[in-house]
Amino acid sequence: MPYPAKTSAEEILAAAVELLEREGQGGLSLRALAAELHLSPNALYRYYPSREALLAAVAVQGAQWLLTDLQTATGALPQLAHIYLKFAQERPALYDLYMTCDSLSAAQRQIYDEHWELVVGALAPLAGAHSREAAITLWAYLHGLVGLERSGVYDVSAEKPRNTTDFGLGLLLAGLRELAR
Amino acid sequence: MPYPAKTSAEEILAAAVELLEREGQGGLSLRALAAELHLSPNALYRYYPSREALLAAVAVQGAQWLLTDLQTATGALPQLAHIYLKFAQERPALYDLYMTCDSLSAAQRQIYDEHWELVVGALAPLAGAHSREAAITLWAYLHGLVGLERSGVYDVSAEKPRNTTDFGLGLLLAGLRELAR
DNA sequence: GTCTATAGAGCGATAGAC
DNA sequence: GTCTATCGCTCTATAGAC
Numbered sequence: 001m002p003y004p005a006k007t008s009a010e011e012i013l014a015a016a017v018e019l020l021e022r023e024g025q026g027g028l029s030l031r032a033l034a035a036e037l038h039l040s041p042n043a044l045y046r047y048y049p050s051r052e053a054l055l056a057a058v059a060v061q062g063a064q065w066l067l068t069d070l071q072t073a074t075g076a077l078p079q080l081a082h083i084y085l086k087f088a089q090e091r092p093a094l095y096d097l098y099m100t101c102d103s104l105s106a107a108q109r110q111i112y113d114e115h116w117e118l119v120v121g122a123l124a125p126l127a128g129a130h131s132r133e134a135a136i137t138l139w140a141y142l143h144g145l146v147g148l149e150r151s152g153v154y155d156v157s158a159e160k161p162r163n164t165t166d167f168g169l170g171l172l173l174a175g176l177r178e179l180a181r
Numbered sequence: 182m183p184y185p186a187k188t189s190a191e192e193i194l195a196a197a198v199e200l201l202e203r204e205g206q207g208g209l210s211l212r213a214l215a216a217e218l219h220l221s222p223n224a225l226y227r228y229y230p231s232r233e234a235l236l237a238a239v240a241v242q243g244a245q246w247l248l249t250d251l252q253t254a255t256g257a258l259p260q261l262a263h264i265y266l267k268f269a270q271e272r273p274a275l276y277d278l279y280m281t282c283d284s285l286s287a288a289q290r291q292i293y294d295e296h297w298e299l300v301v302g303a304l305a306p307l308a309g310a311h312s313r314e315a316a317i318t319l320w321a322y323l324h325g326l327v328g329l330e331r332s333g334v335y336d337v338s339a340e341k342p343r344n345t346t347d348f349g350l351g352l353l354l355a356g357l358r359e360l361a362r
Numbered sequence: 363g364t365c366t367a368t369a370g371a372g373c374g375a376t377a378g379a380c
Numbered sequence: 381g382t383c384t385a386t387c388g389c390t391c392t393a394t395a396g397a398c
Binding site for chain 1: 297314321326332334335344
Binding site: 210211212222223226231232 | 372373374375376
């Protein structure tokens, strides 16, 4: 019965994403993934040479989705910010993997750069020559909000989360306006 | 030979901190820690009922050190920020554990609160009624910088890291000034 | 291309002797 | 209070049959 392929790289990747999001960072083991697909653990090695390679593929998939989401923004900064936060909130494990995966190939890093350029581009009209620094500030603020929320410091589902988020965004925008004067 | 104690809760805690910082989050296993102290693995159970309890103790130790560091600040915001970033940079695993440990007892949460009050207090003169939101913004910005730096997005050891860090801080302060007007 | 079987290593935690 | 021994579980990765 062996000849016909029972799976594919794409199917494995999709199942890996699903498992990662359901079980969290540590739950994505090759054994669990194989069980999910009704395969023996080592069948996966035909498609991905190692667990690390699979993780990298998952991270890139996540980064692509986030990039796609961000590209739907009209360019208004608050909208960009909310799309970013929404992604991190709804797909925490995928977001984490994207932000912490350090075994990406050079080709895979490209999405990272596109992401970066999008943020810098959105800030260019507001920050001019300082758009690089402003982009780091904005990105750090958003990334930090995600982390704080997970630590329980900042409860997004409490009182007026959006207002609190927007407050910080307002501070940054006000700061940029003053800088431009 | 057994009667005299060969170790103590304090010694174990100190060794755990040392091991955590040297080997990183995953390197702090009870076995490795026991080997470090020339003890059998299960000797540790006399002092800490579980690995989780030990981790919580380490997290609290880290939080206390950070709080002590922050309390040396005169109140100037940039100084507070740099002390915070310095701690996160020099003791990354300890900082991580503090920010992500979720098995703290109620008593242990107190340090968390003190930390929070210190940040809010430092911002009160600048943000007035909005010091809560401003504190979240500042904390998120700083926490995010730490994360971005680790992702390799923002290389602190490159060109003018301090300037970049201070740029964002400047934006926040400028925003607060405008808010006060 | 998938399988069974296994190597080789890690871990937290427990039982019971001394 | 510490020890040896061990349970029971996790994992990645490889070897070789079919």
